[in-house]
Amino acid sequence: MAEIEIPYNSTNHPDTGVYNAKLGIWLFLASEVLFFGALFSSYILLRVGAGGTAGDWPLGADLLNVPLATFNTVVLISSSMTMVMSWASLKSGNFDAFQRYFGATIGLALLFLLVKGLEYYAEIFHQRYPSTSTFLATYYTMTGIHALHIIFGVAVNAYHFVSAKRLYAEEPERFTNRIEVAGLYWHFVDLVWIFLFPVLYLL
Amino acid sequence: MGELQATHAAAHEAHGDHAESFIRKYVFSTDHKVIGVQYGVTALVFLAVGFFLVLLMRWQLAYPEQPMPLLGGLFGNRMTDAGVMTPEFYNQLGAMHGTIMVFLGVVPLAVGAFGNYLVPLQVGAPDMAFPKLNMASYWLYFLGGIIMLASFFLPEGSARSGWTSYPPLAVLEPGGQTWWLIGMVLLINSSLLGSVNIIVTIVQLRAPGLQFMRLPFLVWAQLVTSFLLLLAFPPLEVAGFMQLLDRVAGTSFFMPTGLVVDGQAVAFSGGGNALLWQHLFWFLAHPEVYVLILPAMGIVGEIVANNTRKPLWGYKTLIYSVLFLGGMSFIVWAHHMFLTGMGTAISTFFQLTTMIISVPSIIILTVLIISLWGASIRFSTPMLFALAFIPMFGIGGLTGLPLGLSVADIHLHDTYYVIGHFHFVVAPGTLMALFAGIYYWYPKVTGRRMNDTLGRWHFWPTLIGLNGVFLPMFLVGMAGVSRRLYDGGTTYAHAQDVLWLNEVSTVASWLLAAAQVVFVINFFLSLRNGKKVEDNPWQATTLEWATTSPPLGHGNFASPVTVHRGPYEYSVPEASNDFSPQHQEST
Amino acid sequence: MIKIAELLGAPIGASAHSGQVDTVIGAVHVLMIVLFVGWGAFFTYVLIRFRQKRNPAANYTGTKSHASRYIEGAVAVIEVALLFGLSVPVWARQIANPTPADQALTVRVVAQQFAWNVHYPGPDGVFGRSAVDLISTSNPLGVDRDDIFGRDDVVSVGELAVPVDQVVRVELSTLDVIHSFFLPEMRVKQDAIPGMVIPLSFTPTQTGNWEIACAQLCGVGHYRMRGFFNVLDQRGYESWLAERAPEL
């Protein structure tokens, strides 16, 4: 079976101005917007409902570790920046710089997961489980699903990191595009956290 | 390249001599045609399973106290009691029939099979934009389907809270609901991959000259369908996660405070909202019903144009209607929830959007009918099915109107009237269109035609059978008989006058089943014995007929195609043929 | 109009608003039938007239008439007229604003797997307290008999009786899962949602012995969650209630 050539894999389509994977990731992110949109809507509905008969809705800051989460926010934003830098390095043909920045992105993501794990550990240590209250259920679910997105991103990035040399040598443009697409995903995941953090920890 | 015939994939024939590449060619293939056939065969098997489940239910509905003939002993004590099915088992069958038909049968056939196989061909592309994702999409679907089916064999049986899985019931019930949820998450991810693929393929890979307004109607329908899947499914995935956690981690997303089951307070923290699930579910499931119908309309459009030998009348109107329908379908969901305690403002909003969304459907059907004016109609087998679609969808659609008026819905909600309504759109409607599509593109896929005589022997009993099953349901529903009743309403006084209609439905379902035997025989027999066809047997104009039948191997077209005109240039005045293919330079 | 719904097989309508529900059902079915017959006739005509044998060569243009636009427009207008003329007013009057408790005979209907519990306030007209830990087979709603308002309360399992020609207000709730309270002859149907108490009202205009049906799948016993619904004359109602009054 000969590999077949799909048009606009690495070049932009003259009319739409994008290559396939870029359009693909935008569509995927549109569906992610609805995904997280549904989560946030559920959060609002449950919280508003709790105001009535069903007891209270604790303030996130009373149960959760705000300093740790603030630190994590900084970590994640930094990783978004290194992600941009890694792509920019590729664009300007500096492969070594790419590897440094890209490695840093992965490292920061792992650090984020580690801190998140510590937070979970502390909560569970205090016997605060998802089943304890609807606030905690929401907290675990929203941050857990976000963490799954981070893990997925780390896996994709790790794959690219490991095979970067080979892929770059084979098709430099296509590889650069892949990093751009991975970056778009990464920024989105980052953005979700920027919403999650105040909603769960501060409001 | 010649040996790359999709026929072989359909028959799952092993080629001893090149067994090594067999797996890559036919099992883990990235060729959209092979994947399309894989989707198609799997979906047909699921349709047959879904039908089988409902045949068991129909026996129970017509003859509630009598043991099932032949099959009664087959199911063991867990599902039957002295050969009579238990209510637990009935509820499992109902939930799984709905789920299998919608998520594992019709959508995979309409989008997975027809979309996959035809979209790249009709836009003149060598494959989908992301062949590997395409393969992943199929295998996620396959896995999700296996998980759903496997749940029947759990000690406590499968999901049993309806395909709608309303909590708190779905959270409290034992059994396969957990598996149902896991299966759904896999199916949702499968469909996300598939829909991204179809959209990118249509937007990016159209052949030169194929502007949007020259796309076949089916491609438009698939495009809008893919957007619906892409945007409506994620909220259900969220809801699925939450219900899963309610079941396995003891959270209370859908569990309000203070529930008492069997005199005991339930062990949930409470604070959840049972209606939240319904909103998230119907936010998907209403667009989902248009996912069930749009590809069907697309198929009918293609076949009507080809068999009338003239362009579709009002092609642009058709496309604007489909786009409008797609957009509107996101804001009508709560018409499934009128009786959950709704104020005037909200109910008026959803009634109004429901009335509005019926208008594009009326326009689409009208366009299809008016396209027949001035035609030279060939009553080929695919055309018979396509034509039957029109009035059948008409009945289904029209009976949606009383449901959409909340005051009429008071009486009709959750009765057999609703069952009648939606089956007319999905079964005599969509299923007929899908059959039409199978007969029409079978020569494309296999290089052979299905037998026409057997086709007619399939068509007429199917049409009569479907009407026999579903028409009585309107009367049963009007009388006030609820759906999902294990005994078909036998004990209710208000049901007594219409109980005989249950038997009519059941007997008609046997006729329907017999007709499908003819189809299955025809389907397999024609693989070997069907009349061989030339490349363009229907003398059609769209691009899938610009390549050989069956198409060359991976890559589709021997040389790149260029498009010179619209999709349905039939009977162009002064042209030499009564059809002017899109890729031909001069007529 | 009223007759159309019954012609289509609806049970008799025996409440003050059942005629209005039936009018909506009847009117929309008239529209549907007209549309189906109209389109169907055109469809059949076209299939016969333009079959290949009779019309061997197709006409590229088809029809030039724009009649269909006007028909589609008219259908849309009729639908909206049905909506605002018939459906919305009834909903606003009857469903969204049920009669207040002080102007009606008020009962609580509490659904559970798989029975309808009906709670009457008793002669004092006030519902007693109820609590989960008091629930037992003899006291399915956990009514507190030590509460002064609770002492005279009447709880009936599986049977709702009401007097004819009086406004009845039902406050509907459920102990466990979602059920749906359906009185076919009253044209009343309302989902019972856990965590909510949903009021509804109706006025029976005929006496009769009917049923309460459960319209929403609520588990393995959904099919047998049948209750009795009796509309009695005033005398009959009072003695029905007296028979069930708890001994004080």
Ligand code: HEA
């Ligand atoms: C393919 C699927 C499909 C389609 C297309 C539709 C189309 C419509 N549906 Fe349906 N519906 C379902 C599938 C579908 N539905 C399902 C599965 C359920 C139940 C789910 C469950 O509870 O389990 C449901 C339930 C459902 C309800 C909830 C009922 C209840 O639970 O009480 C409502 C209420 O508004 C509704 C309304 C409508 C309306 C107004 C349309 C309109 O879009 C229809 C518009 C179409 C027309 C008006 C026809 C026009 C055609 C002609 C005029 C031509 C006639 C031609 C000839 C005679 C030749 N539907």
Ligand code: HEA
């Ligand atoms: C797409 C959706 C779809 C389809 C096609 C069908 C098709 C059918 N349905 Fe179903 N049905 C639902 C979706 C669907 N249904 C849903 C969502 C529910 C609600 C569930 C719930 O309550 O939660 C329901 C409920 C439902 C009920 C109500 C049960 C109850 O309330 O208790 C009944 C009762 O008769 C019924 C009957 C039928 C019948 C007789 C068919 C027939 O039309 C089936 C005919 C089938 C075929 C014609 C298939 C033929 C194909 C083959 C034979 C394949 C050949 C194979 C190869 C070539 C390999 N259905």
Ligand code: CUA
């Ligand atoms: Cu209670 Cu169904």
Ligand SMILES: [Cu+2]
């Ligand atoms: Cu709907």
